[in-house]
Amino acid sequence: MSGRKPRTLVLHGDGVNCEQETAEAFRLVGFEAEIRHLNDLIAERMSLDELSRRYSVLALPGGFSYGDDLTSGKVLALKIRHRLGWNLGAFAERGGLVLGVCNGFQALIRMEVFGKDISITQNAQGKFVDTWIKATPSGTRCAWLRGVGTLELPIRHGEGRVVFAPTRKTELLGKMERQGMTCLRYEGDPNGSEEGLAGLCDPTGRIFGLMPHPEAFVRWTAHPEWTSQPGRASAPGQGLALFENAFKEASHVLG
Amino acid sequence: MFARIEVAMRPEFSDPSAAGFLRKVELAHPEIRRKIRWARLLEVYWLELPASREELIPAITEVFWDRVLQWLFTGNLIPKAAGKHGGIADLLEGAPNRPGKFWAIERRFRPGVTDNVGRTAIEALEIVCGKALPEGRAASGSLVVLEGVELDEELLARVARDVLCNELIETWTVLPESELKNNDRFHPERIRRDIPRVKRESAGTSGARVEELPLEGLGDAELESLSQRRLLALSLAEMRAVRDYFRRPDVQAQRRELGLGAPTDVELEVIAQTWSEHCKHKIFGAAVDYSEDSNTGGKAGIPAQGIPARVESLFKATIAGTTQELPKPWLLSVFKDNAGIVAFDAEDAFCIKVETHNTPSALDPYGGALTGIVGVNRDILGCGLGARPIFNTDVFCVGPLDHSRPLPERILHPRRILGGIRQGVEHGGNKSGIPTVNGALVFDERYLGKPLVYCGTGGFLPRTIAGVPCETKEIRPGDRICMVGGRIGKDGIHGATFSSLALDQDSPVSAVQLGDPITQKRLADFLLEARDLGLYRAVTDNGAGGLSSSVGELATLSGGARMDVARARTKYPGLKPYELTVSESQERMTVAVPPERLPVFLALAERRGVEVSDLGEFNRSGRFDIEYEGKPVGSLQLEFLHEGVPRLELKAVWDGGPPEPKAAHDAGGAIFEARGPELLLSLMGRPNIASKEWLIRQYDHEVQGTSVVKPLHTVGAGTPSAMSGPNDAAVLKPKPGSDAGIAVACGINPKLSDLDPYLMAQAAVDEAVRNVLCVGAEFGNEESVLALVDNFCWPDPVSDPAKMAALVRACYGLREAALALSAPLVSGKDSMKNDFRGKLGGDSVVISVPPTLLMTAVARVSDIRRSRTADFKKAGDALYLLGGNRLGLPGSELAQLEHELHSTEAGVVRPGLPDWQEARRIYSWLGGAQGKEQGKLRSLHDVSEGGLLVAIAEGALARGLGAKVTLPADRDPWALAFGEGFHSFVATVSEEDSSALEAEWKAFGVPAFRLGSVTGFEKLEVTWEPGARSWNVPIKQLRLAWQKGGYWE
Incomplete structure (x- = not known):
């Protein structure tokens, strides 16, 4: 298997809408990226084995799958669970990496990748918001965030408030923190997310979901203040670091 | 089987939808808002599904219930999905005033209205049940539960009409506490009735469902009344043309061949749609x-060139x-x-x-x-x-x-x-x-x-x-x-x-x-x-x-x-x-x-x-x-x-427009000093000028990853001191492999x-x-x-x-x-x-x-890496007005403000008129066809609503900078400071580049006035009649007015 370019499967269909720029971000760092329609994967009955064999990374891009009806990411998660039956934890254990951005993160939460006592709901202010935030990684568990400092990225969502089952919150948070799962926090409070959580990873650190959009900041000219430093116009954006980490990791796995 | 599902946020979590609803009530009916002490907003689903109870209970649970966040009230269907009472009583317990007086307003779609959530619900149930449900029906709606002892049915009806529902597409019912607490609404018969259904018209044969509308022999009045009755929006002349078409022997022969007689409703409708003003642009x-x-x-009258007597x-x-x-x-x-x-x-x-x-x-x-x-x-x-x-x-x-x-x-x-x-x-x-x-x-x-x-x-x-x-x-x-x-x-x-x-x-x-x-x-x-x-x-x-x-x-x-x-x-x-x-x-x-x-x-x-x-x-x-x-x-x-x-044959007569307004007093000096700061602040908060951030941030303006210049530029994003200012246009980079933009x-x-x-x-x-x-x-x-x-x-x-x-x-x-x-x-x-x-x-x-x-x-941008934004970049930069000869007060936001304040207009009242020769010179230089120093512009912002000082304030407020401005002595300060019109920009450049740029502007005939400098103090200082008079306004006040004037809930 060595020598080939690591491959990313970028999921598409039913209202996903960031598939192009997500695929582009993976390509920029050296991946081969394939945008595949969920219905095609279902039609060809792509098994977890097949997924692991063909792809190093599964990416669930942002968007409005099923229009956010019945809560964000919900129906997409049901479709993946019932029609493909993928166990993402097993994919990660076999060396796969998973990225869920925004609606993809919401779907990962609904698939209970981060546990069944976590959910995500309407922003505290009750509104969709498009704004740039700062988010700081914590711990070393998350394979996507290794060596990454504070990130400036856009958030663009109406449902980004991460919440925990009230009765189990303290216990759960303690456990997740010990496992390094609470890996990305906002500076400030853009949406009421508990503990300022902007992203989570699974205990392996290989499945990572976040509300901010790293694929939207792969060139410096996407930053809302870049014209004050025109000299950097050709520089890469901070979001690219996540994809570079994934490339290193995937290349390492491929040997 | 039938099911009614009410989805409520658990009381431990805030309910942003209910808060949003209350904000709307506050704006529409503050007196009613004061009577509402508590509110929660529930989603409601009505289901009719050809499946067994045993099959459906797990499916409904999986599709509709988020255990962390929500309770489901389903009558007796899934009691475990609610709290200890198994129903809405669990939710009412969360109200702060007890025993309270509860009400609810239920909102449903009218029959035939698109129900996206209902459609998704069916798709989700199909995924979970693993089979198609072609006969399945699902409708969505909502239930607002309120508490307030002073509320009554009539007040809630007003809320339903003015805030919650658009009665064209939705209906509502007010439920008193007794009805809320009993389970009648979960009864299958009731659910069946509540699912909106388009009434089938008594089916006849297909032929009978096409109406023939004979036009032959109809007089003008009858033609007009037919057009009106059938909402055809066709004029008499058009109706006559239609009648005459169907009279033509070739048309009649062809119709006989097809078995068609008099014009059908289908045909008249097709003609009406095709000939509508909307589609045909007859005017x-x-x-x-x-x-x-x-x-x-x-x-x-503005001298208008080249309008012929007959177009x-x-x-x-x-x-x-x-x-x-x-x-x-x-x-x-x-x-x-x-x-x-x-x-x-x-x-x-x-x-x-x-x-x-x-x-x-x-x-x-x-x-x-x-x-x-x-x-x-x-x-x-x-x-x-x-x-x-x-x-x-x-x-x-x-x-x-x-x-x-x-x-x-x-x-x-x-x-x-x-x-x-x-x-x-x-x-x-x-x-x-x-x-x-x-x-x-x-x-x-x-x-x-x-x-x-x-x-x-x-x-x-x-x-x-x-x-x-x-x-x-x-x-x-x-x-x-x-x-x-x-x-x-x-x-x-x-x-x-x-x-x-x-x-x-x-x-x-x-x-x-x-x-x-x-x-x-x-x-x-x-x-x-x-x-x-x-x-x-x-x-x-x-x-x-x-x-x-x-x-x-x-x-x-x-x-x-x-x-x-x-x-x-x-x-x-x-x-x-x-x-x-x-x-x-x-x-x-x-x-x-x-x-x-x-x-x-x-x-x-x-x-x-x-x-x-x-x-x-x-x-x-x-x-x-x-x-x-x-x-x-x-x-x-x-x-x-x-x-x-x-x-159509139309007549157009131009009467010269309104009388030219006259200045009531001399342009200038003392009044500008007395009223300038206050007028500038008022202008900043005028809805036509004020910040649109409230609106912009609720739109995704960056998806697809092409954004280069956004509607707002933001300094200190993600920090408590983040500041946003307006940009003039958007720039996108549509191709990953190219630096050209739109x-x-x-x-x-x-x-x-x-x-x-x-x-x-x-x-x-x-x-x-x-x-x-x-x-x-x-x-x-x-x-x-x-x-x-x-x-x-x-x-x-x-x-x-x-x-x-x-x-x-x-x-x-x-x-x-x-x-x-x-x-x-x-x-x-x-x-x-x-x-x-x-x-x-x-x-x-x-x-x-x-x-x-x-x-x-x-327009195309040759290289997006040279895009500009409107915010001033650095204290000490030189501040210029480019253009600036074509500004006037009539039709300006200031004129409108003065009109609303009933105050006499100040300044020289003469509209700004275009000079397209001058415009081409300025724009050709800015657009790169002339000269080579455009890249040295650090910011550029057009002078539009509110005029020059508003444009300068907008440039300064985004970065916590200020400006020191001296208006040229030979100009009316009113027209220059607040006039609107043509071809004018505010530009900033670094002090060391200013002489190169001034030389180029001179060489290419670009009018430019040095107004002053960008300063590090958050103050806009305006001087006129050189050295004689000046005033200043803190940028913070201007920013506050700009932001407050533009916040609408």
């Missing part, structure tokens, strides 16, 4: 006699004619398609279209704006061989949000209008994954009757698609007529004819539609895939007029068409043939598919979850034949259908219509062009790509020569400006019936919009 095609009233008695067609003379005089090599397709197509580079092209959706938005602001945006998206999908939408723009003109006088019957408060259209564009754009990158908001009393909702979309497409040039639209006989996407219902029947009439209190409900962004997203993804595989030959959208327009228009490409409307998929049974033909149900496109590619096309559609109805075929018959279950129900000659409409901006200035629509149109062009120049657009070379889109929204000019003269003048103003700037018009749309006729307290009222022209400019 723009009319012959117009134009004259100017010689007795204008001291009135101000054969305003469209041909001033719109298409203008573009013909500007034959640019990069124009690929203009005026003949859904949108104009322009070359981007050797491989790709872009296209643009801007639509209006005024009438639907007046009735149902949310649905109207939503269908407006997804509708114009389809124009782009159906442009050439199909383009991918890459940005949306939105411009709203509404009444003042603080309007507090009684409203005429059936008019919604501007706050509800704006709230609804904002949300419609949010859902339409965000859910489709298309960034909303540019827009404007205009407030004026005269938009109370009809708001203007402009929705624009830009698209991107390869110049060659499957071996064919992208602008090709070709159909061969035998190609299949395929309707793709949504199904047909009664929604939107008569949309096109209806928007061609004035709005009144009896306007029909069926004209309202709701959009479904997800069905459309699937449709769009599918079509672009099919396009690249070369599976179809031509495509167009189903918008106004439905199949009648889309197939009727495409039929001209092959020379005829035959379709069987019974083959179209419908939302529910019982639609009549004419309804199938003209319904404007959303999310549909019509595609011409070569028969040999049909199987592949159908297979791909099925895999993408997109429905296709194969309706018939294109042919060369010269006719548009419509059948129902194989039996002809209509047959019209294409030539008559498309060319047979009698031409700039898009708009210009709109209806206030100037009161002065002269000629000037208004020129100002709109100038502003749109200046805005794209600000961010770095090319200008001035033959290959510079700069194109314009015009959107006229007018009060009905048909029988009003003054309004018609206003239209003529605006068209010629537009023409002069576009020619002078060498900017061709590539697309446009007009809406000519923007009047409301209704009743206010028993009296008749008419509210007409001011003549309003929106200009949208799109």
Whole structure:
């Protein structure tokens, strides 16, 4: 298997809408990226084995799958669970990496990748918001965030408030923190997310979901203040670091 | 089985939807808001499913219940999904005042209204049950639960009507506590009743469902009454032409052959749709006699050049004619398609279209704006061989949000209008994954009757698609007529004819539609895939007029068409043939598919979850034949259908406009000192000027990853001290592998219509062009790509020569400006019936919009790395006014403010007039055709609403900087500080670059005044009459006024 370019499967269909720029971000760092329609994967009955064999990374891009009806990411998660039956934890254990951005993160939460006592709901202010935030990684568990400092990225969502089952919150948070799962926090409070959580990873650190959009900041000219430093116009954006980490990791796995 | 599911947030979590509802109640009825002590908002679902209880309980649990967040109240179905009481009592316990007095308002859709969530619920249940549920039905709604001892049924009814529901599409019920606490509403019989259902009309044979409407022998009065009764919106002359067509022996012979007798309702409806003002633009095609009233008695007229006494067609003379005089090599397709197509580079092209959706938005602001945006998206999908939408723009003109006088019957408060259209564009754009990158908001009393909702979309497409040039639209006989996407219902029947009439209190409900962004997203993804595989030959959208327009228009490409409307998929049974033909149900496109590619096309559609109805075929018959279950129900000659409409003859008389205002006192000094700071602060907070951040941040303006210049630039993003300021235009980078970009901006200035629509149109062009120049657009070379889109929204000019003269003048103003700037018009749309006729307290009222022209400019940016923004960058930078000779107070925001304050106008009262020679010099330098130092500009911002000082304040407030400004001594400080007009910009450059730039400006004839410097103190200091007088205002105050004035909930 060595020598080939690591491959990313970028999921598409039913209202996903960031598939192009997500695929582009993976390509920029050296991946081969394939945008595949969920219905095609279902039609060809792509098994977890097949997924692991063909792809190093599964990416669930942002968007409005099923229009956010019945809560964000919900129906997409049901479709993946019932029609493909993928166990993402097993994919990660076999060396796969998973990225869920925004609606993809919401779907990962609904698939209970981060546990069944976590959910995500309407922003505290009750509104969709498009704004740039700062988010700081914590711990070393998350394979996507290794060596990454504070990130400036856009958030663009109406449902980004991460919440925990009230009765189990303290216990759960303690456990997740010990496992390094609470890996990305906002500076400030853009949406009421508990503990300022902007992203989570699974205990392996290989499945990572976040509300901010790293694929939207792969060139410096996407930053809302870049014209004050025109000299950097050709520089890469901070979001690219996540994809570079994934490339290193995937290349390492491929040997 | 039946189920009713109420989904509530657990009391441990805040309920942002309920909070949002309460904020709306506060604005509409503060006195009722004070009586509400607690509120929660529940989602409600009604289900009827052909499955067993055992099968359904786990499925419902999985689909509807988030255990962490929610409780479900289901009667006795799933008691464990609620709290300890197993029902709504659990929720009521969370109210702070106990024992309280509880109420609820339930909201449901009316039958036939699109219910997106209901549709998704069925899909989700199908996924979980692992089988199709074709007989399954699901409806969604909501339940607001409130507590307050002083509430009563009547108060809650007011809340339901004014805040919660739009009664055109929704119904409501107030539930007292007793009903809330009992379980009657979960009873199967009750659920069955509560699921909205379209009543089936007593089915007859299909033949009986086509009505014959004999025209032979009808007199004028009868023809007119028929047109009115059937909502045909056809004039007497048009009705006569229709009658005479059916009289023709060749037509009669042909009809006999087909078994058709008298004209059918299908045929009259098709003619009415095709000939509607909305589709045919009869006013723009009319012959117009134009004259100017010689007795204008001291009135101000702007010298308008070149308006002839007889115009054969305003469209041909001033719109298409203008573009013909500007034959640019990069124009690929203009005026003949859904949108104009322009070359981007050797491989790709872009296209643009801007639509209006005024009438639907007046009735149902949310649905109207939503269908407006997804509708114009389809124009782009159906442009050439199909383009991918890459940005949306939105411009709203509404009444003042603080309007507090009684409203005429059936008019919604501007706050509800704006709230609804904002949300419609949010859902339409965000859910489709298309960034909303540019827009404007205009407030004026005269938009109370009809708001203007402009929705624009830009698209991107390869110049060659499957071996064919992208602008090709070709159909061969035998190609299949395929309707793709949504199904047909009664929604939107008569949309096109209806928007061609004035709005009144009896306007029909069926004209309202709701959009479904997800069905459309699937449709769009599918079509672009099919396009690249070369599976179809031509495509167009189903918008106004439905199949009648889309197939009727495409039929001209092959020379005829035959379709069987019974083959179209419908939302529910019982639609009549004419309804199938003209319904404007959303999310549909019509595609011409070569028969040999049909199987592949159908297979791909099925895999993408997109429905296709194969309706018939294109042919060369010269006719548009419509059948129902194989039996002809209509047959019209294409030539008559498309060319047979009698031409309008209109009169236009210009009376010179309002009298020229006179200055009441000397320009200057003392008053400027006394009132300047206070007026500047007031201006910053004026809704037309104030921050639009509230609106902008609820739109995704960055999806697709192409954003370079955003609607706002932000300093310190993600920190508590984040500051945002406005940008003039958006810049996008549409291709990952290229640093070329697209700039898009708009210009709109209806206030100037009161002065002269000629000037208004020129100002709109100038502003749109200046805005794209600000961010770095090319200008001035033959290959510079700069194109314009015009959107006229007018009060009905048909029988009003003054309004018609206003239209003529605006068209010629537009023409002069576009020619002078060498900017061709590539697309446009007009809406000519923007009047409301209704009743206010028993009296008749008419509210007409001011003549309003929106200009949208799109331009290429050679290298996005050299894009500019409007914010001042650094203390110590030199501050310049570029242009600046063409500013005036009449028609300015200051003049309007003074008028509202009833204070005498100060300053020299002379309107700013354009000088296109000067404009070309300035713009050619900015656009890179002259000189080489443009890259040294650190910021550039146009001087528009509010004038120079407002522009400077906007540049300073985004970065916590200030400015020290000295107004030139030889100029009237009022006109310079607050005047609006043409060709002017505020620029900053570093002090060390200033001499190089000044030399270049001098060399290229760019007027430039050194105003002063950017400072590090948050203060705007203004000096005039050199050294003699000055005042200053803290930037923080200006920023606060700007932000506060622009926050609307």
